[in-house]
Amino acid sequence: RKEVEQDPGPFNVPEGATVAFNCTYSNSASQSFFWYRQDCRKEPKLLMSVYSSGNEDGRFTAQLNRASQYISLLIRDSKLSDSATYLCVVKRQGGKLIFGQGTELSVKP
Amino acid sequence: DAGITQSPRYKITETGRQVTLMCHQTWSHSYMFWYRQDLGHGLRLIYYSAAADITDKGEVSDGYVVSRSKTENFPLTLESATRSQTSVYFCASSGGGGINTGELFFGEGSRLTVL
Numbered sequence: 001r002k003e004v005e006q007d008p009g010p011f012n013v014p015e016g017a018t019v020a021f022n023c024t025y026s027n028s029a030s031q032s033f034f035w036y037r038q039d040c041r042k043e044p045k046l047l048m049s050v051y052s053s054g055n056e057d058g059r060f061t062a063q064l065n066r067a068s069q070y071i072s073l074l075i076r077d078s079k080l081s082d083s084a085t086y087l088c089v090v091k092r093q094g095g096k097l098i099f100g101q102g103t104e105l106s107v108k109p
Numbered sequence: 110d111a112g113i114t115q116s117p118r119y120k121i122t123e124t125g126r127q128v129t130l131m132c133h134q135t136w137s138h139s140y141m142f143w144y145r146q147d148l149g150h151g152l153r154l155i156y157y158s159a160a161a162d163i164t165d166k167g168e169v170s171d172g173y174v175v176s177r178s179k180t181e182n183f184p185l186t187l188e189s190a191t192r193s194q195t196s197v198y199f200c201a202s203s204g205g206g207g208i209n210t211g212e213l214f215f216g217e218g219s220r221l222t223v224l
Contacts, residue, residue, distance in 0.1 A: 043217055044199075101149065
């Protein structure tokens with residue numbers, strides 16, 4: 001079993017739709033959590049951190065459930081420019097960051 | 110422009126040859142990482158380094174060697190390249206910081222093909 005698991009998709013949605021991505025992690029000692037975005041095999045870039053209380057950044061909302069070891073990302077009012085692969089990332093003690101395999105999103109006109 | 114740079118960006122080599130991928134960062138970040146990315150596997154950690162002269166293995170370290178004699182450089186060497194090492198290699202750096210600091214800054218990647 002992979003340490004960080006995501007549904008690879010692809011998720012094909014129309015513009016304006018709301019889409020949610022899920023991620024589970026197996027190491028209960030994981031310290032912190034993040035979502036990264038990767039466009040077309042370019043380098044990944046940080047989208048947002050994920051806090052236990054939940055956090056929003058514009059149309060993006062991230063949630064963490066430590067008891068269930070589950071992380072989510074919600075995108076509201078999808079734009080064409082949101083098309084990308086979304087990577088769930090878990091930080092272990094000692095600074096090591098472990099990536100999920102990514103969920104591909106395609107937003108259509 | 111300051112940042113993190115990888116070289117070469119593209120490399121074709123033959124089975125059995127030694128290959129070194131270079132990574133250089135100008136931020137004096139303490140942490141540096143090497144990942145490989147393959148279809149169906151996402152990004153997998155090869156090696157990482159918390160500081161100069163400190164390195165540690167990741168998930169897929171077999172067949173790879175790293176060194177960190179200077180903070181700014183973190184070369185990755187494939188001692189005897191195999192076809193299964195054909196991949197896109199990403200170097201990244203991080204300031205480390207507190208527990209919620211998770212921003213990795215990635216290089217543009219090095220695409221390696223082993224024939």
